[in-house]
Amino acid sequence: MTQNLIEPAITPRTRAKARHILDHYYIGPARDSSALEIWGYTPEMSYAPGDRVALHVSTTAAEWDLEIGRDGLTYHPLLTVTGLPGVHHPTPEDCSVKGCGWPEAHAFTIPEEWVPGGYLITFRARSGQDLVEEHHIILVRSAPDASPPPYVLVCATGTWLAYNCWGGSNHYEGITGPNGNAFSPVLSTQRPWTRGFCRLPEGAPRALREQPARPGEMVRYPYMEWAYAYGYSKKYASAGWATYERHFARWAEGEGYALDVIALHDLHRDPGLLDQYACAVFVGHDEYWSAEMRDAVDAYVDGGGNVARFAGNFLWQTRIEDEGRTQVCYKYIADQDPLMGTDREHLVSGAFDIPPVGRPGALTFGVNALSGVYAGLGNCVGGGAGGFTIYRPNHWVFRGAGVGYGDVLGARSRIFGYEVDGLDYRFEDGLPFPTCADGAVPEIEILAMGLATNIEADHGTWGETLYIGTADAAFNAQVLFGEVTPETLDACMRGNGLIISWHRGKGEIFTAATCEWVAGLIRRDSQVEQITRNVLNKLGKGQA
Numbered sequence: 001m002t003q004n005l006i007e008p009a010i011t012p013r014t015r016a017k018a019r020h021i022l023d024h025y026y027i028g029p030a031r032d033s034s035a036l037e038i039w040g041y042t043p044e045m046s047y048a049p050g051d052r053v054a055l056h057v058s059t060t061a062a063e064w065d066l067e068i069g070r071d072g073l074t075y076h077p078l079l080t081v082t083g084l085p086g087v088h089h090p091t092p093e094d095c096s097v098k099g100c101g102w103p104e105a106h107a108f109t110i111p112e113e114w115v116p117g118g119y120l121i122t123f124r125a126r127s128g129q130d131l132v133e134e135h136h137i138i139l140v141r142s143a144p145d146a147s148p149p150p151y152v153l154v155c156a157t158g159t160w161l162a163y164n165c166w167g168g169s170n171h172y173e174g175i176t177g178p179n180g181n182a183f184s185p186v187l188s189t190q191r192p193w194t195r196g197f198c199r200l201p202e203g204a205p206r207a208l209r210e211q212p213a214r215p216g217e218m219v220r221y222p223y224m225e226w227a228y229a230y231g232y233s234k235k236y237a238s239a240g241w242a243t244y245e246r247h248f249a250r251w252a253e254g255e256g257y258a259l260d261v262i263a264l265h266d267l268h269r270d271p272g273l274l275d276q277y278a279c280a281v282f283v284g285h286d287e288y289w290s291a292e293m294r295d296a297v298d299a300y301v302d303g304g305g306n307v308a309r310f311a312g313n314f315l316w317q318t319r320i321e322d323e324g325r326t327q328v329c330y331k332y333i334a335d336q337d338p339l340m341g342t343d344r345e346h347l348v349s350g351a352f353d354i355p356p357v358g359r360p361g362a363l364t365f366g367v368n369a370l371s372g373v374y375a376g377l378g379n380c381v382g383g384g385a386g387g388f389t390i391y392r393p394n395h396w397v398f399r400g401a402g403v404g405y406g407d408v409l410g411a412r413s414r415i416f417g418y419e420v421d422g423l424d425y426r427f428e429d430g431l432p433f434p435t436c437a438d439g440a441v442p443e444i445e446i447l448a449m450g451l452a453t454n455i456e457a458d459h460g461t462w463g464e465t466l467y468i469g470t471a472d473a474a475f476n477a478q479v480l481f482g483e484v485t486p487e488t489l490d491a492c493m494r495g496n497g498l499i500i501s502w503h504r505g506k507g508e509i510f511t512a513a514t515c516e517w518v519a520g521l522i523r524r525d526s527q528v529e530q531i532t533r534n535v536l537n538k539l540g541k542g543q544a
Contacts, residue, residue: 026165026174027194027233029091033060036132038086038125039166039192041100044324045157045263046139049112053138056190057105058089061125066106071120071137071199071246073253078119079108086125094176096167099190099325116141116149116260118241118249120199135198137241139261149258150278150540155245156311157263158288158318161187161327163239166194170235171288171316171329185330185337185349189265196227196236200243207237207418208376208516212383218464219378244284244518248310251521251529257536264293268320271296279306279540285419285515286311287369288329290318291347294364302505306539307365309510310517310532312497313419314361315369319349332475353438354479360439366500367421367513368438370476372452373495375514376417378467379457387411388448388499388512391431395447396538397501397510401530405430409448409499413525414516416450420497421513425449444502450514452495510535 030037038059047053057064064086068079089102121136139155142148162171169176169184176184196204205223213219223237237243245261252259259281266273268290274280280300286309301307319328330337334350345356353360353370361368374380387410390403403409410416424435425446432449434440454473456466470489477488502509512531520528 026096026168026170028095028167029058030060031091033088036060036125036127036130038064038123038132039134040105040121040123040136041190041192042121042136042138043190044138045189046141046261046266047110048141049110049114049143052107052109054104055106055108055121056100056102057123058091058100058102059086059123059125060088061086061127063126065124067122067124068108069120070114071118071241073250075120078114081106091167093168095188095191096165096169096174097176097184097186097188099188100167100192101190110140112143114140118155118246118261134192134195136193137198139263141260141262148276149260151252151257151281151536152260152262152274152277152279153245153249153252153281153283154262154264154267155241156239156282156284156286156288157265158290158293158327159239159285160193160197160241161189162288162316162329163235164191164194164197165233165235166192171331172235183331185328185333187327189325189327193240194233194235196232196242197240198242200232200236204232205237206243206414206516206519208386208414208519210414212376212386215383216459216461218461219382219466221378221467239285244515247518247522248281248283251518251532252536255533257540264289265320265324267293267296269324271299274300274305275303277305279308279536281536282307282309282311283518284311285313287313287419288316288318288327289314290320291359292320294359298364301507301509304506306507307509307511308535308539309365310512310514312421312513312515313369313373314365314367314421315351317347317349317352317357317359319347351479361421362423362439362441362444365421365511365513366440366444366502366509367423367498367511368440369419369421370480371422371424371438371495372420372497372513373454373472374418374456374468375420375450375452375497376414377419379459380453380455380468381417381451382457384416384451385411386414387416388450388497388514390448392445392447395445395501397447397499397531397534399534401527401534403527409531410517410520410525410528413520413523413528415520415525415528416497416514417516419515420450420452420495421511422449422452422496422498423500425496441502443504444500446498446500448499450497452497453493454495455489455493508539510539
């Protein structure tokens with residue numbers, strides 16, 4: 001959700017002489033045939049065995065090499081091609097909005113023996129002693145005639161796309177948005193993923209610091225500092241295979257769980273795709289969904305499907321246009337969406353919770369994003385526990401995890417943040433219950449809770465620049481109360497993040513509403529791992 005407040009404003013008039021500043025905004029082509037580079041993309045995000053995959057590649061090298069391998073518990077190359085002829089293609093200035101338009105450079109057919117997973121594509125180019133390497137990811141699901149596994153991991157490709165800064169713009173900032181210096185409400189899928197979305201070095205910092213800042217110490221953002229130092233997108237910690245889904249897929253494979261892997265965009269195109277699975281799994285930062293994607297999940301659960309959501313920030317409604325090649329989200333300027341004022345304004349690309357969309361996230365996953373949002377990022381609950389306080393330890397979710405009432409789950413592994421979803425709630429006899437004033441229903445059980453905020457604390461530390469500040473709270477105040485005043489800002493300051501369980505229709509939903517649940521799996525937090533097993537076993541195999 002993060003709005004970007006610390007970069008200087010850049011106008012079209014100053015853009016040419018401020019190119020060195022823009023380099024920190026985005027990753028993109030050098031547009032200089034003397035600079036060694038290689039980039040590539042595929043027309044689709046996901047494929048099945050037997051599908052043909054076209055690679056659209058631009059490089060300044062005379063030749064380039066290709067390597068593809070399954071990015072699972074172990075990695076080894078499955079396909080290598082060397083000595084491919086290199087061609088440098090012009091890239092439009094507005095490629096992030098309209099696509100790169102590069103021609104096909106190479107193609108291959110996915111072999112029948114490739115098992116489901118994320119497949120890392122490595123492009124390599126050389127010039128003398130110099131070598132550059134860039135990456136792409138494709139998702140491979142089971143063959144249509146194969147028996148599907150019980151689980152399907154639905155990758156948050158709507159959010160990947162929203163944060164993808166390759167070429168100049170995303171849904172947060174850029175050079176091709178309104179007036180040339182703001183976010184773009186329109187994004188193309190026909191471009192490479194930005195550096196860090198597909199592959200990361202070991203030790204790349206996560207969005208949450210491993211330890212809270214000391215009192216009086218200037219707030220730091222190690223992941224952004226690392227990205228600037230090593231030439232990665234600063235958005236790598238917010239979205240992408242390498243930061244989120246990869247870690248869950250590797251952990252599940254090590255535990256013996258068989259997963260299909262698909263793109264969220266697949267649900268937009270094929271709403272019945274989930275019906276063949278016992279449990280749909282969502283992980284990480286999963287913020288951007290079309291109405292059709294939500295409809296697919298709602299119908300799946302009502303019909304008896306189960307959902308395990310280890311993800312946070314279910315916030316924005318998008319539209320998928322141009323046969324899947326374009327994603328639209330007007331977000332903070334939803335009043336400028338062309339659908340506003342029409343008979344289709346329920347499809348306006350704004351926040352789910354508020355008119356004209358008016359479809360709170362709690363109706364699908366049991367929690368609302370605007371009841372979150374920030375925890376552990378900067379001075380937003382910067383000194384918080386980093387985990388969930390347990391309120392209903394006897395629930396089946398916690399069986400064997402060794403937690404009791406009042407214990408904090410995941411504090412050592414820092415699972416709570418950086419964005420979380422919650423509900424309006426009340427306490428009775430030391431237990432939280434949904435008030436149902438925000439789209440929630442009484443059947444939702446609140447199992448655990450942590451605190452979040454929309455306003456970053458200002459401790460008056462000399463030299464400190466706040467990243468979040470008050471911008472998100474001001475947006476909430478404007479849309480919820482119609483004006484931004486000290487009183488409405490205060491009303492929008494406090495939030496929470498929840499773990500909930502809910503029987504809905506013929507199905508069942510578990511939600512741990514945090515982006516960073518996977519941190520507990522990466523750091524082998526035994527309690528987080530046991531709860532993850534409990535959820536998968538119950539929802540995927542019918543075992544309590």
